[in-house]
Amino acid sequence: MKIGFDNDKYLKMQSEHIKERIGKFDNKLYLEFGGKLFDDFHASRVLPGFAADSKLQMLMQLADQAEIVMVVSADDIEKNKIREDLGITYDLDVIRLVDEFRSRGLYVGSVVLTKYAEQRSAILFRKRLEGLGIKVYHHYLIPGYPTNIPLIVSEEGYGKNDYIETTRPLVVVTAPGPGSGKMSTCLSQLYHELKHGVRAGYAKYETFPIWNLPLDHPVNLAYEAATADLNDLNMIDPYHLKAYGVTTVNYNRDVEIFPVLNAIFTKIYGSNPYASPTDMGVNMAGNCIFDDMACREASRQEIIRRYYQAVAGVAEGKREQDEVNKIQRLMSQENLSVNDRTTVIPAHKRAELTDGPAAAIELSDGTIITGKTGDLLGASSAALLNAIKVLAGIPHESMILSPESIAPIQKLKTQYLGSRNPRLHTDEVLIALSVTAANNDEAALALKQLPKLKGCQVHSTVILSDVDKKTFKKLECDVTYEPKTDKIK
Numbered sequence: 001m002k003i004g005f006d007n008d009k010y011l012k013m014q015s016e017h018i019k020e021r022i023g024k025f026d027n028k029l030y031l032e033f034g035g036k037l038f039d040d041f042h043a044s045r046v047l048p049g050f051a052a053d054s055k056l057q058m059l060m061q062l063a064d065q066a067e068i069v070m071v072v073s074a075d076d077i078e079k080n081k082i083r084e085d086l087g088i089t090y091d092l093d094v095i096r097l098v099d100e101f102r103s104r105g106l107y108v109g110s111v112v113l114t115k116y117a118e119q120r121s122a123i124l125f126r127k128r129l130e131g132l133g134i135k136v137y138h139h140y141l142i143p144g145y146p147t148n149i150p151l152i153v154s155e156e157g158y159g160k161n162d163y164i165e166t167t168r169p170l171v172v173v174t175a176p177g178p179g180s181g182k183m184s185t186c187l188s189q190l191y192h193e194l195k196h197g198v199r200a201g202y203a204k205y206e207t208f209p210i211w212n213l214p215l216d217h218p219v220n221l222a223y224e225a226a227t228a229d230l231n232d233l234n235m236i237d238p239y240h241l242k243a244y245g246v247t248t249v250n251y252n253r254d255v256e257i258f259p260v261l262n263a264i265f266t267k268i269y270g271s272n273p274y275a276s277p278t279d280m281g282v283n284m285a286g287n288c289i290f291d292d293m294a295c296r297e298a299s300r301q302e303i304i305r306r307y308y309q310a311v312a313g314v315a316e317g318k319r320e321q322d323e324v325n326k327i328q329r330l331m332s333q334e335n336l337s338v339n340d341r342t343t344v345i346p347a348h349k350r351a352e353l354t355d356g357p358a359a360a361i362e363l364s365d366g367t368i369i370t371g372k373t374g375d376l377l378g379a380s381s382a383a384l385l386n387a388i389k390v391l392a393g394i395p396h397e398s399m400i401l402s403p404e405s406i407a408p409i410q411k412l413k414t415q416y417l418g419s420r421n422p423r424l425h426t427d428e429v430l431i432a433l434s435v436t437a438a439n440n441d442e443a444a445l446a447l448k449q450l451p452k453l454k455g456c457q458v459h460s461t462v463i464l465s466d467v468d469k470k471t472f473k474k475l476e477c478d479v480t481y482e483p484k485t486d487k488i489k
Helices: 007-023 041-046 054-061 074-078 090-103 120-131 182-195 218-226 238-244 252-269 292-315 321-333 344-354 379-392 403-416 426-436 441-447 466-474
Strands: 029-033 066-073 107-114 135-138 170-174 201-205 234-236 249-251 358-362 368-372 457-460 478-481
Touching: 007 029, 007 054, 007 201, 029 182, 041 218, 041 292, 066 074, 066 090, 066 182, 074 090, 074 107, 074 120, 090 107, 090 120, 107 120, 107 182, 120 135, 170 182, 182 201, 182 252, 218 234, 218 292, 218 321, 234 252, 238 252, 249 252, 292 321, 292 478, 344 358, 344 368, 344 457, 358 379, 368 379, 379 426, 379 441, 379 457, 379 466, 403 426, 426 441, 426 466, 466 478
Parallel strands: 029 170, 029 201, 066 107, 066 170, 107 135, 457 478
Antiparallel strands: 234 249, 358 368, 358 457
16 A cells, blocks of 8 residues: 555654643643554554554653543443454453553553442442552543533532542543543543642544545545444534634534533633634644545545445444445545455456355555365455465465365364364464474465565455454454355354
């Protein structure tokens, strides 16, 4: 993929801008951190050149000034809410994130349990955190939030929340997922800090939509596609346009909540330091795009990928048709077809020729490799094996995985583990290949090519098994598949 984003410039500009914002207040800034701090693959796809851990790298540049406050809703803990991309509950993800931050030398000051009402699971979680030496604070539901401003900004509102003791000028407030209460936690702290004689500031760090790109720029449209399930809409920030006569982009929830935030800021401070939702943001990503066409094309591909994700989700009973409809409108707006994804047509052609499921992989140089369903391998496994052979320069007719090495695995699957499908999945192929590599130089060479699959595009003519999805995800391939079921899973 052609690079279009300057990651080094981004890290420098972003950290400097945050330092500048800290200086505008009493050397105390609460920074609401939206999106993913780790593995932000959406950003790296639509802004080619953006490192998936850029936000984390930026924070590490501010490590001596920053501390992290993790926020999680007690209701989400009680309901065992799952983070879908990882398949773990929010409470476990909080502990995972704390460990990740600390392993990188970042200081985690505390965890805040929002919407706290002495839920049994929340109490047990608090005890677990305290057993790990982590400070825990409680924030409570406020009747009429967020519109009952007199109650919210009072001793019976924010005043009832625990005051979070922090020691550093930059307090990064983050969470395992949306709806955890990050913004409310920040505003509560502003109220308490003023009581302690500190006029602290608040800012919001969201990568998308990018405020200084046009509303209909594909990068911003790709964000709408990515959040189609949340009904987020990009829109012109009317407050910024009125205040400065400058057109900027924000999203509907921030624009809708701004009058409330304005009232809360005014109630706490007597005035609002921000004239618009855009003013509150600290995102410099738009200033670091150096090849606009590369980012536009990457974003168009992301919209198609999100469409396939949505239609497959409907077929699997995990998503709503409204999500598909919204992304279809975005595709029409950009005059996009699924055939604009380079791996789609080759996969379908191979399926037609073989009268069975097929898969296609696009390598980094644009080469398309296909795989068909056979007696020994599924289509994805065949395509994966063919791809690493090409990368290794191994002739197609060379048998780097012999039938003799596959047969014992098939026997294990069908006779002992009760599987109806004797064909090897991608993980089983890689295990068989690693065993073969001990005595086969070509197999060993092929195995070494796996890192080169990072960022490659994959398309399957049938819904992938969970195993194949996970394998391609670990290889950091971008995968799509048709909403059709293979007869034998």
